[in-house]
Amino acid sequence: MLEVEGxxxxxxxxxxxxxxxxRAESGAVTCVMGRNGVGKTTLLNTVAGLLPxxxxxxxxxxxxxxxxxxHRRVRDGIGYAPQGHGTFAPMTVAENISVAREAAGRxxxxxxxxxxxxxxxxxxxxxxxxGFLSGGQAQQLAIARALVTAPKLLxxxxxxxxxxxxxxxxxxxxxxxxAERGVAVLLVEQYMDVALRLxxxxxxxDAGRVVHSGPRTSLEDGEAQKLIAI
Amino acid sequence: MDALLxxxxxxxxxxxxxxxxxxxxxxxFGQMGVINMAHGEFLMVGAYTAFALQAWAGLGGAAVxxxxxxxxxxxxxxxxxxxxxxxxxFYGRPLDTLLLTFGVSLLLQQLARDVFGAPNVDVAAPSxxxxxxxxxxxxxxxxxxxxxxxxxxxxxxIALSIARSRSGRYMRAxxxxxxxxxxxxxxxxxxxxxTFAVGSGLAGVAGVALALIGPIGPSIxxxxxxxxxxxxxxxxxxxxxxxxxxxxxxxxxNAYSELWTGASLAKVVVFAVIIAFLQxxxxxxxxxxxxxxx
Ligand SMILES: Nc1ncnc2c1ncn2[C@@H]1O[C@H](COP(=O)(O)OP(=O)(O)OP(=O)(O)O)[C@@H](O)[C@H]1O
Ligand SMILES: [Mg+2]
Numbered sequence: 001m002l003e004v005e006g007x008x009x010x011x012x013x014x015x016x017x018x019x020x021x022x023r024a025e026s027g028a029v030t031c032v033m034g035r036n037g038v039g040k041t042t043l044l045n046t047v048a049g050l051l052p053x054x055x056x057x058x059x060x061x062x063x064x065x066x067x068x069x070x071h072r073r074v075r076d077g078i079g080y081a082p083q084g085h086g087t088f089a090p091m092t093v094a095e096n097i098s099v100a101r102e103a104a105g106r107x108x109x110x111x112x113x114x115x116x117x118x119x120x121x122x123x124x125x126x127x128x129x130x131g132f133l134s135g136g137q138a139q140q141l142a143i144a145r146a147l148v149t150a151p152k153l154l155x156x157x158x159x160x161x162x163x164x165x166x167x168x169x170x171x172x173x174x175x176x177x178x179a180e181r182g183v184a185v186l187l188v189e190q191y192m193d194v195a196l197r198l199x200x201x202x203x204x205x206d207a208g209r210v211v212h213s214g215p216r217t218s219l220e221d222g223e224a225q226k227l228i229a230i
Numbered sequence: 231m232d233a234l235l236x237x238x239x240x241x242x243x244x245x246x247x248x249x250x251x252x253x254x255x256x257x258x259f260g261q262m263g264v265i266n267m268a269h270g271e272f273l274m275v276g277a278y279t280a281f282a283l284q285a286w287a288g289l290g291g292a293a294v295x296x297x298x299x300x301x302x303x304x305x306x307x308x309x310x311x312x313x314x315x316x317x318x319x320f321y322g323r324p325l326d327t328l329l330l331t332f333g334v335s336l337l338l339q340q341l342a343r344d345v346f347g348a349p350n351v352d353v354a355a356p357s358x359x360x361x362x363x364x365x366x367x368x369x370x371x372x373x374x375x376x377x378x379x380x381x382x383x384x385x386x387x388i389a390l391s392i393a394r395s396r397s398g399r400y401m402r403a404x405x406x407x408x409x410x411x412x413x414x415x416x417x418x419x420x421x422x423x424x425t426f427a428v429g430s431g432l433a434g435v436a437g438v439a440l441a442l443i444g445p446i447g448p449s450i451x452x453x454x455x456x457x458x459x460x461x462x463x464x465x466x467x468x469x470x471x472x473x474x475x476x477x478x479x480x481x482x483x484n485a486y487s488e489l490w491t492g493a494s495l496a497k498v499v500v501f502a503v504i505i506a507f508l509q510x511x512x513x514x515x516x517x518x519x520x521x522x523x524x
């Protein structure tokens with residue numbers, strides 16, 4: 001579904017990613033791991049189009065989208081919940097969800113109902129401003145907002161960061177459900193236990209390079225673990 | 231006391247014009263971080279649109295009414311051209327944008343001088359706006375009442391469409407977080423252009439109102455732009471309510487200091503302070519934590 005091939009990217013003169021290649025298949029969870037500051041978010045931003053790749057290609061479903069602008073990529077089927085559970089704080093939960101569905105133009109109003117079935121905790125909060133949500137609620141809203149664009153590829157940046165265990169379990173359940181429905185999930189995750197429960201494939205990044213990739217079972221190897229240990 | 235009261239209607243009318251002018255600045259600065267120095271010239275274009283329709287197209291008193299949609303369209307298109315053709319290429323470079331739009335402002339003033347001549351001209355109010363009514367001993371020009379009403383309708387329409395329409399939702403989303411808006415599928419560039427066009431169009435409408443208040447000249451925009459920026463600063467970005475309060479406060483200040491000479495030098499100083507202020511504290515004097523358009 002998604003192929004990132006030899007991508008380089010950075011901020012100004014500071015190059016962050018060096019020749020990064022990652023794949024995410026439909027119906028599978030691909031987990032990107034690595035220590036703080038190694039370039040995980042930078043990679044996701046080049047996939048979403050917020051940051052240009054200075055070399056290499058990003059291919060979605062056989063189409064080269066390396067130069068496509070972010071909103072085009074959403075319309076092509078990339079749903080992205082960036083790190084830090086960002087929401088449109090002055091807008092209500094309902095507006096947060098509907099604005100993305102309308103803008104993406106990929107799903108009808110029924111997509112809102114489907115997202116609320118996955119995140120029932122959001123239902124009583126629909127009229128509340130997103131700025132007043134707790135971290136866990138905001139994260140669920142951020143994922144719901146990505147899901148109502150009916151993505152072929154769901155990109156999540158540390159959705160469990162700083163969130164209480166019971167909500168983490170719910171988010172994990174949603175990720176599993178979405179993947180089972182055939183969506184490709186590209187997930188950045190720092191917690192080993194979460195990754196071991198969710199991932200089908202893993203890629204480990206260190207200092208802007210992919211230093212390990214393979215099926216989940218390859219994580220049990222001590223060398224790979226060392227690269228992630230915080 | 232009497233003298234104070236008689237100034238109320240003109241203060242309110244000037245406040246209404248300022249409000250319309252400031253809304254556009256507020257949008258473009260809040261959303262794109264652009265300080266558009268040519269915004270005042272959109273007022274001037276709006277005012278001359280009314281003049282042209284009256285003096286050249288021979289529309290007489292009806293010119294003012296016809297000018298409202300025409301001026302909106304003309305200045306919205308000009309704003310669109312300015313954003314697409316120039317400003318868009320300089321996002322994130324506020325100083326360059328400032329200088330460029332200042333150049334555009336001078337250009338437009340010169341163009342107005344060439345087309346309409348340097349001396350001030352007058353636009354006659356339609357006969358049904360010519361009279362007035364006495365309320366509590368204060369003479370209320372109908373044309374001033376009309377301006378206040380016009381601003382009220384425009385502000386209500388803007389507030390409603392920001393709160394309820396799809397483009398309003400897009401605009402609020404972009405205003406809050408451009409990147410998040412983009413990765414939610416919102417065509418950020420197109421929203422910018424539309425916002426710029428609507429903001430410029432409102433300035434055009436404000437210009438028509440200006441033509442009802444007094445004589446108009448090629449540099450009429452620059453005399454209002456300072457106050458319009460001040461409304462943005464004092465009112466706070468994205469704060470409709472703040473803008474309304476600030477606009478009418480400034481309208482009053484203007485009306486009561488009319489006789490004070492030396493005001494133009496003071497304005498230059500105030501303007502310089504505002505620009506520096508906007509660079510240092512873009513959220514305005516009285517900002518709330520979330521930049522809600524409420
Ligand atoms: N906007 C930016 N401008 C300049 N440098 C940046 C910017 N964003 C990130 N960086 C730098 O790029 C490098 C990679 O950052 P990135 O956010 O991709 O790391 P990460 O792996 O996501 O880290 P974390 O686990 O903390 O989220 C870091 O050294 C960071 O300081
Ligand atoms: Mg990160």
